[in-house]
Amino acid sequence: xAEPSSVATARVAADPDDASTRGISAWLERxxxxxxxxxxxxxxxxxxxxxxxxxLFMSVQxxxxxxxxxxxxxxxxxxxxxxxxxxxxxxxxxxxxxxTLLGVTVQTFLGxxxxxxxxxxFWGRGILRTLAILPMVATPVAIALxxxxxxxxxxxxxxxxxxxxxxxxxxxxxxxxxxxxxxxIVDTWQWTPLIMLITLAGLAALPGEPYEAAMIDGASKPQxxxxxxxxxxxxxxxxxxxxxxxxxxKTFDIIFVMTQGGPGGASDTINIYLFNxxxxxxxxxxxxxxxxxxxxxxxGVSILAVRIRxxxxx
Amino acid sequence: MDLIRKRWxxxxxxxxxxxxxxxxxxVFFWMVSLSFRTNVEATASPPIFIPRNxxxxxxxxxxxxxSNPFFKYLLNSxxxxxxxxxxxxxxxVPAAFSIARWKQNGLALGILLARITPGLSFxxxxxxxxxxxxxxxxxxxxxxxxxxxxxxxIVWVMIGFFExxxxxxxxxxxxxxxxxxxxxxxxxxxxxxPGLVATAILSIIFSWNNFNFSVILxxxxxxxxxxxxxxxxSFEQFNWGPLAAAATMITLPVLAMALVMQRHIVSxxxxxxxxx
Numbered sequence: 001x002a003e004p005s006s007v008a009t010a011r012v013a014a015d016p017d018d019a020s021t022r023g024i025s026a027w028l029e030r031x032x033x034x035x036x037x038x039x040x041x042x043x044x045x046x047x048x049x050x051x052x053x054x055x056l057f058m059s060v061q062x063x064x065x066x067x068x069x070x071x072x073x074x075x076x077x078x079x080x081x082x083x084x085x086x087x088x089x090x091x092x093x094x095x096x097x098x099x100t101l102l103g104v105t106v107q108t109f110l111g112x113x114x115x116x117x118x119x120x121x122f123w124g125r126g127i128l129r130t131l132a133i134l135p136m137v138a139t140p141v142a143i144a145l146x147x148x149x150x151x152x153x154x155x156x157x158x159x160x161x162x163x164x165x166x167x168x169x170x171x172x173x174x175x176x177x178x179x180x181x182x183x184x185i186v187d188t189w190q191w192t193p194l195i196m197l198i199t200l201a202g203l204a205a206l207p208g209e210p211y212e213a214a215m216i217d218g219a220s221k222p223q224x225x226x227x228x229x230x231x232x233x234x235x236x237x238x239x240x241x242x243x244x245x246x247x248x249x250k251t252f253d254i255i256f257v258m259t260q261g262g263p264g265g266a267s268d269t270i271n272i273y274l275f276n277x278x279x280x281x282x283x284x285x286x287x288x289x290x291x292x293x294x295x296x297x298x299x300g301v302s303i304l305a306v307r308i309r310x311x312x313x314x
Numbered sequence: 315m316d317l318i319r320k321r322w323x324x325x326x327x328x329x330x331x332x333x334x335x336x337x338x339x340x341v342f343f344w345m346v347s348l349s350f351r352t353n354v355e356a357t358a359s360p361p362i363f364i365p366r367n368x369x370x371x372x373x374x375x376x377x378x379x380x381s382n383p384f385f386k387y388l389l390n391s392x393x394x395x396x397x398x399x400x401x402x403x404x405x406x407v408p409a410a411f412s413i414a415r416w417k418q419n420g421l422a423l424g425i426l427l428a429r430i431t432p433g434l435s436f437x438x439x440x441x442x443x444x445x446x447x448x449x450x451x452x453x454x455x456x457x458x459x460x461x462x463x464x465x466x467x468i469v470w471v472m473i474g475f476f477e478x479x480x481x482x483x484x485x486x487x488x489x490x491x492x493x494x495x496x497x498x499x500x501x502x503x504x505x506x507x508p509g510l511v512a513t514a515i516l517s518i519i520f521s522w523n524n525f526n527f528s529v530i531l532x533x534x535x536x537x538x539x540x541x542x543x544x545x546x547x548s549f550e551q552f553n554w555g556p557l558a559a560a561a562t563m564i565t566l567p568v569l570a571m572a573l574v575m576q577r578h579i580v581s582x583x584x585x586x587x588x589x590x
Contacts, residue, residue, distance in 0.1 A: 025493065032494040033416045040409035040469055041421060044428050047462045051439035052431075058438070065442070114334065122327045128335050130576050135338055136583055137572040139523045141540040142561035145547055146345045149554055155357045157344060189341060197580045250432045253525045257544060271434060278438055279530055291435045302430050 052295070058288035066282040078289035089290070091265055092273040093297075095180065099255075099269060100248040103184045103191075108241045110188065111195025112233075116225070118196070119203045129200075132193035140190070144257035147186050148173070151258075173259050176266035183267055186254050191247075195240045202236030203229070235309070242305035249298055270294050345565070348558030349373070356554035372559030376546075384563075387542040393453050394528075394538060395521040398460040399514050402468045407510070410472030411498050415484065422473065428466040433526055436462050441530055451533025459527040464517040471516060471582045475509030476502065512578035515571045522568055539564045 028035060059078055063071035082089045118129065135143070150158050151172035159169040172182040210228045219227070252271045255261070261268035261276070274294060278287035348356055350368040376384050413421050440459060441450075449455045479502060487497045503510065525540040532541055543560050550557055572579055 028495070029493055033412055033418070036412035036494075036498070037409035037418065037421055040405040040465060041424065043405055043461070044425060044465060047436065047458075047465075048424075048428050048431065051436045054439040054442070055435060058442075065445075117331065117334070122331060123324060124328050124331070128331060130573065131335065131339060133572055133576050133579055134342065134569055137519050137523075137568050137579065138342075138565050139540055139543075139561075139568055141523075141525050141543050142345070142565045143341065145543060145557060145561050146341055146348070148547075149348065149557070150341070150344060155359065157361045160359070160361050189338065193338070194580075194583060201580070246430060252433070253540075256526070257547070271432070274434055275526070278434075278441075284438065284442065288438060291432070291438055294432055295435050298430060298432055 055288045055291050055295075058285055059292045061285040061288075062283075063285045064282050065284050071285065074285070078286050079293075081286070082289055082293065088265065088268065088273060089270075092268050092270045095265075095267060096249060096269040096271070099180050099183060099187075099251065099267070100245060102180065103187045103248050104241055104244050106184060107188050107192045107195050107244060108237065111192045111240065112199050112237055114192070114196045115199035115203060116229070118200055129197075132196060135190045136193055138190075140253035141257055143190065144186065144254040147189075147254075148258055151182060173267075174263065176262075176264045179259055179263060179267045183255055183258065186258070187248065187251060190254075191244060195237075195244060198240040198243075199233065199236055202233050206232050239309055242309060246298065246302050246305060249301065270297075342565075342569075345558055345561055348554055349562045351555050351558075353553065353555050356558070357552065369555070372555035372557075373563070375553070375556035376560045376563065382542065382546060384542070384560075387537050387539050390453070390456075390532070390536050391522055391538040394456045394460055394536075395518045397453065397457040398464050398521050399468075399517040401457065402461055402464040402517050403510070403514060406465055406468035407472055407503065408498060410469045411476050411502055413469070414473045414476035414479075415481070422470075425466045425469050428462070429470065433463065437527060437530060444531060450531060451536050453536055455531045456528060456536055456538070459531055460521040460524055463520055463524060463527070467520060467582065468513050468517050471513045471578075472506070472509065475506040475513075479505055509578070512575045512582070515575045516579065516582040519568050519571060522564075 058071070060073060060075050061071040062074045062077070063069075118125065150156050151174070153159060153169065153171060153174050156172070158172065162169055170182075171178045173179050206229065210232070211224060214224050214228060250271060251269065252275070255267055255269060255272055256275070259267045261272040270290065271294070274287050274290040277283050277290060347363060347365060349372050350370070351362065351365045352367060352369050352371065355362045355365055355367070376382070409421070412418060413425075436459070440455075440462075444450050444452075444455045483501060483505070484497050487501050488494065492500070523540065524538070525544070528538045528541050529544065532538055537545075543557075543564055546560055547557060
């Protein structure tokens with residue numbers, strides 16, 4: 001790394017007899033750009049590199065931690081099983097993407113709509129905007145617990161609301177055909193504000209000139225929205241959606257608390273299946289293989305996300 | 315006439331926004347409302363919205379439950395949250411200062427990678443390691459695990475605050491003969507104090523809310539609140555009053571902290587995707 005110019009300046013400026021130009025402190029001063037980040041970088045590296053290396057190693061072993069048998073080297077057997085005979089794993093990939101894509105689509109649409117509606121002065125705007133933060137920080141386990149009670153088919157308040165407006169009751173998380181949409185409702189409740197607030201920040205940063213020009217040309221409000229605001233906002237919206245996409249793939253708390261993957265595996269995401277393989281069945285080798293595949297999926301989506309983001313910024 | 319019409323339009327718009335944002339507030343309202351209800355009222359049909367005979371029985375159940383020592387779990391959650399935040403700040407602040415000052419983008423990318431990595435890919439190896447060393451059910455294991463989530467966030471958010479600092483201040487102090495470490499400690503850190511507080515609160519919230527690391531690494535002695543609430547849920551399936559009381563008790567501190575630092579929370583949650 002190049003010697004930072006400011007440190008060099010400081011050395012020249014200091015008295016040559018000053019202790020700070022000699023010995024350990026001088027060395028520390030010269031190496032500041034290495035020494036300052038070193039503890040954090042070493043910690044992150046240890047926390048990141050060691051687990052990933054160990055997981056890779058574990059993924060080619062067969063090992064049940066609950067049994068007394070030591071790990072046994074099986075090479076790629078775990079991966080072969082996952083990609084061929086393990087239908088539960090295939091299902092979990094499908095469920096993960098179903099949940100993620102449905103959730104992110106709904107949240108992006110709602111979040112952008114709300115941001116556009118928030119982007120003007122009205123009484124109570126500040127308070128409502130502040131309240132929008134709360135779902136994102138509320139403890140997910142507690143929120144999931146409240147939704148479990150609200151989703152109860154007979155005693156829950158949600159079905160009461162449906163009957164009040166004349167709709168038939170719904171099974172929510174209690175049926176395999178409705179469980180993912182129901183979980184998406186919880187996820188949407190939690191994370192739509194994020195997309196809304198990011199978009200709102202993007203709206204505040206838009207330049208004024210295009211609107212003045214459009215006004216002079218006699219453009220209508222919907223025209224301005226479709227032809228100026230949304231195109232200019234696209235990078236912001238894409239960033240927000242991609243951000244949610246990466247996090248949504250990793251959703252664990254609400255699904256584990258509300259359904260534990262049920263009913264009948266209908267909400268059995270990769271995360272849930274992998275968690276159970278490791279900590280309910282104690283198949284550490286198999287679970288490690290899943291971690292490797294899952295990590296590759298998340299990393300792949302993230303790299304794709306960065307690419308897309310770069311393309312949309314231009 | 316025009317002014318009156320404008321007023322009406324304004325009121326109508328506020329009403330529209332209130333209706334649109336109502337579902338968001340309703341969940342919190344329902345949580346608090348359930349927590350003050352008797353079990354009969356909690357599961358009444360049609361539902362009761364405002365408790366008719368408000369009761370503290372739910373809270374009493376949570377607090378005076380020998381098999382579920384709430385205060386102990388509260389203490390555990392606090393120890394772990396403060397522990398991982400303190401260590402996280404000590405490690406993360408110098409790193410963020412350095413990354414911001416010398417534009418160490420490679421390091422920033424590494425920190426980002428730690429943020430993207432799924433939590434479970436850390437959990438498996440750490441579980442095996444901690445189990446090997448007999449560290450399951452210790453505060454140490456939980457603090458280390460929560461640090462994995464907290465440290466990248468601390469570094470990332472603090473980079474933003476240090477970047478906003480005029481570099482002339484640091485340069486001037488360096489020319490005056492101060493060491494870079496002295497500048498960081500005596501000039502840069504005091505100047506970003508509001509950011510430091512915001513970052514600390516964000517880290518505390520992340521640790522407080524964490525479930526998947528704690529559920530595996532905590533035991534009877536170190537159980538944190540989210541795990542305790544989850545356990546309560548399996549034992550007291552239809553005891554809705556106490557369940558809601560527990561949910562309220564664990565969520566309220568977080569909501570209060572978030573409201574205090576609302577200005578900074580979005581940049582923290584989006585991990586720097588947006589600056590506010």
